[in-house]
Amino acid sequence: MWYYEKKLQYPVKVSECNPRLAKYLIEQYGGADGELSAALRYLNQRYTIPDKVVGLLNDIGTEEFAHLEMIATMIYKLTKDATPEQLVEAGLGPHFVNHDHALYYQNAAGSPWTATYIQAKGDPIADLYEDIAAEEKARATYQWIIDISDDPWINDSLKFLREREIVHSQRFHEAVEILKEERDRKKVF
Amino acid sequence: MTQQKQMPDSYYQLLEQIQAVDFVLVELTLYLDTHPDDLDAIKQFNQAAYESRQLKNTFEKQFGPLMQFGQSFSNYPWDWKEAPWPWQV
Ligand SMILES: [Fe+2]
Numbered sequence: 343m344w345y346y347e348k349k350l351q352y353p354v355k356v357s358e359c360n361p362r363l364a365k366y367l368i369e370q371y372g373g374a375d376g377e378l379s380a381a382l383r384y385l386n387q388r389y390t391i392p393d394k395v396v397g398l399l400n401d402i403g404t405e406e407f408a409h410l411e412m413i414a415t416m417i418y419k420l421t422k423d424a425t426p427e428q429l430v431e432a433g434l435g436p437h438f439v440n441h442d443h444a445l446y447y448q449n450a451a452g453s454p455w456t457a458t459y460i461q462a463k464g465d466p467i468a469d470l471y472e473d474i475a476a477e478e479k480a481r482a483t484y485q486w487i488i489d490i491s492d493d494p495w496i497n498d499s500l501k502f503l504r505e506r507e508i509v510h511s512q513r514f515h516e517a518v519e520i521l522k523e524e525r526d527r528k529k530v531f
Numbered sequence: 532m533t534q535q536k537q538m539p540d541s542y543y544q545l546l547e548q549i550q551a552v553d554f555v556l557v558e559l560t561l562y563l564d565t566h567p568d569d570l571d572a573i574k575q576f577n578q579a580a581y582e583s584r585q586l587k588n589t590f591e592k593q594f595g596p597l598m599q600f601g602q603s604f605s606n607y608p609w610d611w612k613e614a615p616w617p618w619q620v
Contacts, residue, residue, distance in 0.1 A: 345598050346598065346599055347597050348597050348617060350618075352550060354618075398564040402561060415618040419618070510561075513561050
């Protein structure tokens with residue numbers, strides 16, 4: 343089971359109400375390479391991955407939920423004081439008429455989250471390479487959001503998340519090596 | 532709609548100390564998942580786990596429970612459900 347802890351993994355502050363930036367950040371909330379996809383991808387794969395790397399998938403999957411909460415906090419804080427007019431101006435008019443100020447699992451273009459974003463091949467190497475690719479894509483997305491954001495507080499939190507993707511990718515690379523080693527050892531004996 | 536809560540400076544300072552130590556713990560956990568024989572890292576992990584507990588005890592005495600389902604003790608009245616939630620501070 344999981345226990346909730348009443349704190350964010352890393353502080354999230356915003357400079358000012360900025361619904362346009364929130365609209366871009368939704369990509370990492372309910373987009374293909376976003377945090378929801380990441381959490382669900384790893385936690386789902388862990389049932390059929392070899393024991394040697396279950397712990398890693400379990401723990402990275404859990405950390406992704408902490409990242410999801412950070413992204414949600416950014417979106418919430420950037421939009422909570424926005425008027426309907428400001429939301430329309432930021433391109434969030436279609437969101438407003440459906441959801442008011444509520445968050446929703448969709449990408450920046452408004453497509454709802456779908457399980458087709460994540461894979462589970464049952465082949466450990468295939469699954470881990472999918473995970474590595476997912477981390478690299480998330481890292482790239484964070485970089486592009488940082489490139490178009492001028493909120494220094496948000497950028498500080500986004501840089502933390504970008505660095506986490508790099509670490510996750512590194513750990514998944516190591517997991518591949520661990521499984522390859524094990525496979526080769528079985529062949530020898 | 533919920534309001535943003537202005538908490539005392541000590542809340543943010545303590546919370547940041549906890550976030551820093553807990554980050555070390557997350558990082559070491561993932562590292563140890565793929566390097567289970569690194570004794571130095573395990574020593575660092577246990578040291579950080581101890582520091583995290585100490586900091587959380589101090590924090591919870593002032594600002595209420597951090598965790599639910601019995602992982603933190605409750606004050607009277609029940610204060611787990613009290614704001615602020617993490618996205619409100
Ligand atoms: Fe990640």
